[in-house]
Amino acid sequence: MNKLDTNFYLQDTLEVAKNLLGKYLVREYDGIKIIGIINEVEAYLGNSDKSCHAYNGKRTNRTEMMYNKGGCAYVYFIYGVYYCLNVVTEEEDKAAAVLIRSVAIVNNLDIISNARYNKNYKNLNKNEIKNISNGPGKVCRCLNIDKSLNGKSLLENELYICSSINGFDEILVKDFNKTKRIGLGKNAEESKDFLWRFIY
DNA sequence: GAGACGATAAACT
DNA sequence: GTTTATCGTCTCT
Numbered sequence: 001m002n003k004l005d006t007n008f009y010l011q012d013t014l015e016v017a018k019n020l021l022g023k024y025l026v027r028e029y030d031g032i033k034i035i036g037i038i039n040e041v042e043a044y045l046g047n048s049d050k051s052c053h054a055y056n057g058k059r060t061n062r063t064e065m066m067y068n069k070g071g072c073a074y075v076y077f078i079y080g081v082y083y084c085l086n087v088v089t090e091e092e093d094k095a096a097a098v099l100i101r102s103v104a105i106v107n108n109l110d111i112i113s114n115a116r117y118n119k120n121y122k123n124l125n126k127n128e129i130k131n132i133s134n135g136p137g138k139v140c141r142c143l144n145i146d147k148s149l150n151g152k153s154l155l156e157n158e159l160y161i162c163s164s165i166n167g168f169d170e171i172l173v174k175d176f177n178k179t180k181r182i183g184l185g186k187n188a189e190e191s192k193d194f195l196w197r198f199i200y
Numbered sequence: 201g202a203g204a205c206g207a208t209a210a211a212c213t
Numbered sequence: 214g215t216t217t218a219t220c221g222t223c224t225c226t
Contacts, residue, residue, distance in 0.1 A: 060212070061212095062210085076210090076211090076218085078209095078218070079209085079217060080217090081207070081220075082220070101218090138219090182218075182219090183219065
């Protein structure tokens with residue numbers, strides 16, 4: 001296993017976002033280890049980005065986590081229904097994070113499909129396979145992520161990210177797409193048009 | 201395949 | 214009282 005270290009998370013947030021593509025997101029709980037390849041992320045920067053929860057140095061109980069030193073998780077609850085997982089980046093007191101929008105689960109598919117659809121993976125229809133973990137709320141449902149992981153260090157062993165892990169080689173990401181971010185409210189204004197969504 | 205819309209509660213003002 | 218970094222289901226083509 002080749003776990004990403006603190007230096008990785010202290011890089012410029014846009015660099016971290018791009019470099020997270022093709023990495024393995026690993027979640028361990030109850031003796032189960034679930035691995036997913038990160039294939040879609042979005043960057044959020046506190047100082048220049050109106051759609052960031054911590055825009056312009058805004059500090060609240062929720063946003064405080066984004067001011068942490070890079071390398072921990074920021075999990076928030078949204079729309080009364082879903083959790084979203086972010087990776088905190090950059091030095092302490094600089095609010096910035098990368099939202100994990102989508103992963104491709106590569107092991108324990110029956111555990112995931114039972115949790116999501118209450119049936120084994122081989123019984124899923126095409127639509128269910130496509131939709132199993134292709135959104136931020138779904139990633140958290142698949143990986144059993146909730147607010148108890150908010151602030152958790154990604155250098156420990158409940159939730160972490162690797163460039164390679166037993167049986168899964170490092171992935172060289174040669175090319176990726178760049179688009180506008182998804183789902184931003186109207187107060188995001190011009191930051192809506194930033195091309196800070198990266199898809200592998 | 202694409203657009204509309206309601207669910208639902210924490211965080212914020 | 215208002216807002217929300219979403220999702221699944223519904224409708225229509």
